[in-house]
Amino acid sequence: MPADPNTGSTAASSAAPPARLAQKALADLPWEVGVAKPDPAMVVDKVTRTFGGLTAVSVDHLEIQRGGITGLIGPNGAGKTTLFNLLTGFDQPNTGTWTFDGKSLGRMSPHQVARLGVVRTFQLTKALSRLTVLQNMLLGAQGQSGESFLKALVPGTWRAQEKANTEKAMDLLRRFKLDAKKDDFAGILSGGQRKLLEMARALMSDPKVVMLDEPMAGVNPALTQSLLGHVKDLREEGMTVVFVEHDMDVVRDISDWVVVMAAGKVIAEGPPESISQNKAVVDAYLGAHHDAPLTNEEEDRVLAEAEAAIAREEGVAPGGTTPETISSEKDKP
Amino acid sequence: MSDLIDALLIGVKSGLGFQAIFFALLAIGINVHFGYTGLLNFGQIAFAMLGGFGIAISVSQWGLPFWVGVLVGIAAAVVLALLLGLPTLRLRADYLAIVTIATAEGLRLLFRSVSATPVTNGTRGLSAFNQSFIALAPWDTQTRYRILGTSWSGGELWVAVVGWVLVALSCLLVWALMRSPWGRVLKAIREDEDAVRALGKNVYNYKMQALVLGAVFGALGGMVYAVGTGSAIPDQYQNANTFLAYAALILGGAARVLGPVVGSIILLFILQFADTFLRALISNGVIPDALLSSTDVAQIRFVLVGIGLMLLLVFRPQGIFGDRREVMLDAR
Numbered sequence: 199m200p201a202d203p204n205t206g207s208t209a210a211s212s213a214a215p216p217a218r219l220a221q222k223a224l225a226d227l228p229w230e231v232g233v234a235k236p237d238p239a240m241v242v243d244k245v246t247r248t249f250g251g252l253t254a255v256s257v258d259h260l261e262i263q264r265g266g267i268t269g270l271i272g273p274n275g276a277g278k279t280t281l282f283n284l285l286t287g288f289d290q291p292n293t294g295t296w297t298f299d300g301k302s303l304g305r306m307s308p309h310q311v312a313r314l315g316v317v318r319t320f321q322l323t324k325a326l327s328r329l330t331v332l333q334n335m336l337l338g339a340q341g342q343s344g345e346s347f348l349k350a351l352v353p354g355t356w357r358a359q360e361k362a363n364t365e366k367a368m369d370l371l372r373r374f375k376l377d378a379k380k381d382d383f384a385g386i387l388s389g390g391q392r393k394l395l396e397m398a399r400a401l402m403s404d405p406k407v408v409m410l411d412e413p414m415a416g417v418n419p420a421l422t423q424s425l426l427g428h429v430k431d432l433r434e435e436g437m438t439v440v441f442v443e444h445d446m447d448v449v450r451d452i453s454d455w456v457v458v459m460a461a462g463k464v465i466a467e468g469p470p471e472s473i474s475q476n477k478a479v480v481d482a483y484l485g486a487h488h489d490a491p492l493t494n495e496e497e498d499r500v501l502a503e504a505e506a507a508i509a510r511e512e513g514v515a516p517g518g519t520t521p522e523t524i525s526s527e528k529d530k531p
Numbered sequence: 532m533s534d535l536i537d538a539l540l541i542g543v544k545s546g547l548g549f550q551a552i553f554f555a556l557l558a559i560g561i562n563v564h565f566g567y568t569g570l571l572n573f574g575q576i577a578f579a580m581l582g583g584f585g586i587a588i589s590v591s592q593w594g595l596p597f598w599v600g601v602l603v604g605i606a607a608a609v610v611l612a613l614l615l616g617l618p619t620l621r622l623r624a625d626y627l628a629i630v631t632i633a634t635a636e637g638l639r640l641l642f643r644s645v646s647a648t649p650v651t652n653g654t655r656g657l658s659a660f661n662q663s664f665i666a667l668a669p670w671d672t673q674t675r676y677r678i679l680g681t682s683w684s685g686g687e688l689w690v691a692v693v694g695w696v697l698v699a700l701s702c703l704l705v706w707a708l709m710r711s712p713w714g715r716v717l718k719a720i721r722e723d724e725d726a727v728r729a730l731g732k733n734v735y736n737y738k739m740q741a742l743v744l745g746a747v748f749g750a751l752g753g754m755v756y757a758v759g760t761g762s763a764i765p766d767q768y769q770n771a772n773t774f775l776a777y778a779a780l781i782l783g784g785a786a787r788v789l790g791p792v793v794g795s796i797i798l799l800f801i802l803q804f805a806d807t808f809l810r811a812l813i814s815n816g817v818i819p820d821a822l823l824s825s826t827d828v829a830q831i832r833f834v835l836v837g838i839g840l841m842l843l844l845v846f847r848p849q850g851i852f853g854d855r856r857e858v859m860l861d862a863r
Contacts (some may be wrong), residue, residue: 286729314733326719327860337719338730344712345732347740351707360712384722385860403731526565 220266221454221469229468229476232259235266239264239407239438240285240316245294247280254280254490255291262407267429267439269453271446271481274504276459278442279321282411286318287311298407313340315406321415321442325392327385330374334384334395335367336360338402367402374398374428397428408432410441414448414472426452444472458482534811536680537552538761542804544681549759550801551800552694553579556752557776558783558791559701560745565777566785567709568741569721571628579606579753580768584642586754587763588650590660592683597663601754608750612743620738621765635770639731655763656764663760665689689758694755698792701748706788708744718786744816767805784850793851801839805832 223236238261247255255277262268270278283289285296287308298316312318317338326334328457343349344356344361371377374394379387384395393413402409413429414422422445430452432439443449449456450470458466458473460482466473473479546552564570566616566633585604587594615634619626642651651657664738665672665686672685683691708714716737719727755775757763759823776791783794805851809828812818850857 249703250776288725288728307727308725309731309733317731318729320726320729324723324729326722326726328722329715329718331720333715337715337727337732340731342712345716347708347713350711350713351704353707353711356712383856383860386856399730481559 235261266454268451272459317405318409321411323392325384332380338399339363491497536806540835545803546800553756555795560748563745574631578608578749582750582753583757587657612746658762782854787852
């Protein structure tokens with residue numbers, strides 16, 4: 199399938215060199231949590247979500263730069279997907295406010311958020327299996343008059359719109375190399391094709407913010423490249439992209455800004471190159487008590503200590519103290 | 532041999548009579564709910580009962596004209612659909628199933644209860660409300676007519692003709708809706724609600740519209756049944772009818788416009804044919820009395836339908852009209 203893995207990226211780079219305005223705008227910001235961005239599209243303030251005793255998300259302040267690609271990373275269970283659900287109305291937080299373009303999204307249902315121009319994809323791809331690929335695409339179009347019950351009965355009211363939407367859908371399908379599959383059921387597509395379809399479907403609604411939940415999960419490397427190209431294209435078209443991803447190479451490659459979450463909190467943010475040096479991030483991924491790689495002297499010292507300890511134990515054991523302490527422990531009532 | 536032909540003819544008549552229309556309309560409603568939108572409505576008969584009693588109570592008890600009764604029946608079904616949908620459609624699909632099955636049983640018990648007797652006449656039900664409708668027939672309703680070897684009274688024929696016109700109009704409506712973008716949203720909801728929400732559609736509204744539309748088809752079915760039998764008795768509206776309508780829908784093919792109609796015709800034909808033919812064979816002594824007595828036939832025919840459905844699901848899971856590719860996607 200999408201045979202040429204490089205199409206997306208070459209298309210982007212063969213045009214005028216990507217401006218990456220967001221990257222420039224973000225270049226001088228301090229690398230600290232909750233830093234204010236020059237032109238935030240989304241602002242999250244004191245949002246918490248608890249499930250019983252577990253605090254899944256507790257974000258103090260987070261701003262997402264307009265027109266940039268923001269990568270959201272963190273170990274499993276860090277609350278990335280929960281934050282996505284909160285931002286898109288699929289879940290409601292216990293406290294906090296969050297706005298898009300200055301408009302509060304609190305208490306909004308998912309379809310209202312989507313109509314504002316914030317569309318998302320899902321970690322487990324939701325292709326609508328028993329609809330054709332083209333029908334999947336058409337569903338993404340907004341403001342369709344044929345979707346109201348009464349107007350649906352008068353084809354004259356929606357024919358022209360449907361035709362325009364179909365053309366738009368075919369353009370997108372060609373871009374995503376799915377046009378040959380337009381009349382197939384979405385259920386027979388491969389996992390990678392479903393990811394492509396879901397992204398293309400989201401684009402049918404002309405979104406302002408695209409939120410991608412693990413767009414590359416379970417996708418072969420060649421297709422990953424093509425997906426990456428598509429995500430970069432979104433930025434070229436002026437969309438704001440937020441995506442969750444585990445593959446650090448991908449994150450480093452495309453994001454302008456990276457937000458790291460762990461245990462529900464934002465623990466670091468900054469440009470991608472800053473993240474791998476950040477102690478909090480390394481702690482979150484590898485555990486707080488990790489050690490730097492051992493040098494030769496250290497290794498010798500550790501070995502010597504271990505040998506000394508063993509020698510002590512052996513010296514003590516014949517004296518019978520150890521068994522005795524054990525038995526005396528045992529005898530205690 | 533003449534027994535076989537007789538049984539076939541009686542079966543054909545049953546497959547074209549008002550009972551087949553009743554099941555066809557129920558199944559068309561269930562098709563909108565289950566086939567297209569993925570709503571599990573296990574109490575379609577409740578809407579039919581409200582339709583039937585809407586006419587019966589309006590005409591017999593309140594003295595209103597027949598057509599006002601039709602409107603009352605439809606309005607009652609719409610109200611019930613809204614009441615059932617409001618609390619459950621925000622929840623998972625199972626909740627609607629629980630609520631509808633309980634309502635169907637509860638409403639029937641309410642209608643046959645002693646306290647409801649002043650309105651519904653309790654277990655004896657209401658009658659004598661269909662004269663003004665039968666009187667509209669353009670032919671003499673007292674004489675009997677022979678059509679292709681089957682014998683119909685004028686009244687039966689009139690109910691059947693009007694009923695099939697109703698079925699045809701319903702199919703036309705479903706066809707027009709399901710090829711429109713509105714229908715596309717319904718089918719998408721059947722596949723995955725959350726994906727549809729993420730694309731900016733108000734899923735709750737669409738599910739409610741679908742529930743009400745299917746309920747109106749159910750109410751029309753109940754009206755045809757009440758007018759066809761000339762009486763409205765609560766115990767006619769057993770919830771087993773809902774499941775027979777589901778059987779008809781699956782037999783014909785879900786999410787197909789003509790699936791429920793053809794399924795109902797075939798279901799009624801098989802039930803009646805099996806009944807008549809088995810009885811004939813028993814009275815002829817072809818089937819020995821020790822093996823099967825004529826009192827068992829009423830049950831045996833349902834066993835035959837069950838076996839038939841099982842064979843269908845093994846060899847043609849998509850039903851008669853369904854698309855095999857579509858059904859096979861579920862297995863993945």
